[in-house]
Amino acid sequence: MVKEKRRKTNSADNDGEVDVYKKVVDYEEKEALTRSAEDDANLYFDTCKSIRQILADIFDLKVQNNSEARLKISEKCTQACLLVAALKKLNRLDKFRSVHARESLSIEKQKVDSTNLQYQNLLYEAGHLMSEYNKCKQFKSKDEDIELISLEEFLKEAPESVTKPFQVTELTDALKHDRHVARLEYELTQRKQLAELCKKLEDEKKQLAKDIIQKKNKLDLLAPRLATVLEATKPLQEQLGLPIGKLYAEHKAARLLPEPLYLLYVYADAFKQVYISDIGLEILGDQDDAQQWKEQQNTFRNSNNDESEQETEQEVEEIAEVKKRRRRKSSIIDRNEEKKKRLLSPHPLAVQIIVKSKEGVALKMTFSYRYQLNIVTVVSSSEYSDNFSAFTAKEILNGNNLLGELFEEDKGTNSPNSGNTYQLKKVGVDSYSSLVTELGNAYQWAQRICGMDFLEQEHEKKFSNTLSQASVEIVLKTIIKRLNSHVALATQLQQLESNIIPSISNHVDFPKMSVSSLTKFVSSSWSNFCKVPSSALFIENEVVGQSDLFYTAIISRNNAIMQAHIVVKNNYPIQLPIFVLLVKYKGELHSGNSDDVRDMERAVNVGWCHGSSCAEWLLAAQIKCLCMYFDVYLETSDPAAFQQNVVFFRNVSGRNRGRPFKFHKIGTGIFTQT
Amino acid sequence: MVNKNFYNTILSLTFCPRGNYLVAGDIYGQISVFYLSKILNPEGNLTKFDQTPKHTFTIENNLHINSLLTTEQYLVVGTSVGIIGYDWKNIKNGKEAKISWKIELPKVQSNFEKIDINCMVLSKDPGLIYVGCDDNNIYCVNIESSAIVRTLKGHSDYIHDIYKLENELVSGGEDGLVNVWDLREKDVACKVEPWKRDNIARNDLGKWIGAVSLSDDWILCGGGPRLSLWHLKSLNNSMIFPLEDSGIHVAELYEDKVFAGGRSNYFYNMSVNGNIAAEIPVSCVTVYSAIHQENPQKTLCIAGSSPKIDVCTNFTYKDQVLSLY
Structure with a gap:
């Protein structure tokens, strides 16, 4: 049946009978869907089984090969064919089913795809919205940069009408926003107000400045009028003998002094007024020059830096040129000479201080400021009466000896400014000491009283007020003391030079009479001192130096002679004069080869402590005692030749066989060993 | 100063x-x-x-x-x-x-x-x-x-130096006397007076004895007189030391050596027979x-x-x- 139908369908196809075929197809499709696939499968298997059975039967029949069999075979064949047709139908149904299944799958797949797409779209949209949101969030407004007054202040100070809505504790966002706007507005009004105020004040200031200038002009006009008034009163002052004018002139001159000398002048003047001492204080030099110098300095200071550079350049050139041609040498020397002159030149004004002693000896000190070297130099001289005629006395009153070593080691022959060595070398001077005679001594104390301290040197020209103030008193007092002790020494030397031992104060114990006497007293020198046999030890120990003063005294008794080489220090009597002895009796004996002479030297050099009050008699007392010691020495060492004049118990005593050089004021005086 | x-x-x-x-x-x-x-x-x-x-x-x-x-x-x-x-x-x-x-x-x-x-x-x-x-x-x-x-x-002037050895003590004084004492006895055992010998005495320096020393056999002494060695038993002078000095203040017999010093530029280290072993220059004027x-x-x-x-x-x-x- 199926086969027929098929054929029919085929013919229908050919004939264009679509409807039937389509109907069949539609029907079969429906059938395929309604039938269960499982059942069809079982049916299929059963049919196959039946076919196999039939085929087996046919085979059996064939084997029989009879007619009956043949009939049956054809019958069976028909049956088999029918079964095959059924198989075909089943097969078709199956095909339909699978097609149908595939179609439904693809439909489902499409559905899934579209859903997925939709999902992706949604995601993208969400992302976009997110970024938009962020953008909004990050938005910055200009008002955030403006510095506002704090919230509390705003609530407190702004007018109530503005702040009223915001006095609640909890605010909504909208309110917060409004509040902010309100604050900004408030700020704006405030700022406007302040700007106005500022402008007003500035105007006021301008006005005041104008007033000041006007008043200044008025005052300036007043000065010349005052000057004319002063001028007018001068004759009256002179008539009345008032020193106002003179003081004024002096102070005017003082103002022209360079700073260091000004300090000196001011403090020395103060010293003079406080101690009412015999100090003369004067300013020397031409004031006009000083005025000129001052102006010059001001202009010079500005151009100073350039010039020094030029100079170095010039020098380099010069050296090169010298190598090329020696002919220009003379002109270079001239220029050097000029440079040297300029370097050493002093300030046109100088300060002179005159110190007088009771005896009328005057010490004049002139302080000059060498501004290029930045040091103060002192030229000193002394004036004394004709009473001091002896050479030694004159020597001791010499200005250099009076001021030398006023303080330890301060001879004033080296420049205290270490920079000077270089400056001087530049102009061909080896050291300051060669200039001392020309310029004067550059004592350390002179720098100090002028406020200059080279130990704490910072190269800027700063002059210490306090240093000067502190030093002037000490230095001037020391100078006065020094002057007095040197005058006292000169008085003694004056007499000693004519072999008279001056009278001695009663403070010291010593025997009144001595047989040995001073027979000669002369000035000596460093080189002579060096020749004394025992002097080496003194020089080695730096007890005696080149700057000390040297004398030779001769003390004699009969044919015994003693040379006393006397070293007087500049700071007499703080440091005792030193006696170096040489006894010429039975050989030459001195402290290097005789204990007795050494003991005698010890007795005269050590143990005089009477402070500075002894200046008037110390040297004389030492010489007087030395005469006595010489007596003791001679009488103990050669009693046969020298009759005993002094009292002592033993010639010698102790392990060292010491002589009795110690005087005790018992009775007429006794000498003992200890 | x-x-x-x-x-x-x-x-x-x-x-x-x-x-x-x-x-x-x-x-x-x-x-x-x-x-x-x-x-x-x-x-x-x-x-x-x-x-x-x-x-x-x-x-x-x-x-x-x-x-x-x-x-x-x-x-x-x-x-x-x-x-x-x-x-x-x-x-x-x-x-x-x-x-x-x-x-x-x-x-x-x-x-x-x-x-x-x-x-x-x-x-x-x-x-x-x-x-x-x-x-x-x-x-x-x-x-x-x-x-x-x-x-x-036993001395008539002050004592300069004494030296002791076992029971014997020797002393030297300003009086120029060198006394040797046996400490077991009461008085001076023996004495030497160097200044009485012309070759030892130095009249310009005086007779004083500045230093004495003693050994088993010898007495050493010096001062104003030259440094000399004396035999203890016989008291004979056996050695005069050839020193350049102007007075002896230190002298000692030590082992087989003699040390001596005084007003001299040197301190002397010698053997007993007078050979100078060393002359030590001294810083002082006189050695005490x-x-x-x-x-x-x-x-x-x-x-x-x-x-x-x-x-x-x-x-x-x-x-x-x-x-x-």
């Missing part, structure tokens, strides 16, 4: 019992203590400061410290104010030294000067010392009881004290009329110079 120490004179020296410290006594009454072992074995270079005393103290201003003596426990100082004992512990510590004991000798003369002690030696009996004084006597003093145990009288020790280190210290002390570690040349200031 001259520092007074510039003219100082060291009259006496002594070592401490262990030999690590050197003590010097001068004419200003000062005792100066030097840390000798540090000076001789310095750590690094010695500065000038190292060569000055570790510390100093003054007994009495301007007191001449003529003699110093070391006992096991005490530093004994002989001066015109008496014999003073200081405990070595205090001396080494450097504090202001406290006087442990003091013995004043009885005044025999009406003279207002006190008796000065010029020299001291230890006795072999513990606690006894012999002191030579300027009242011409030698006393034997018990330092524990402060008693004068014995007085040796020279002491030596073998332990802990061979040391010879020489001092005199100078603030300096010469130190020799081999007895032949000067190694170091110490100074009082």
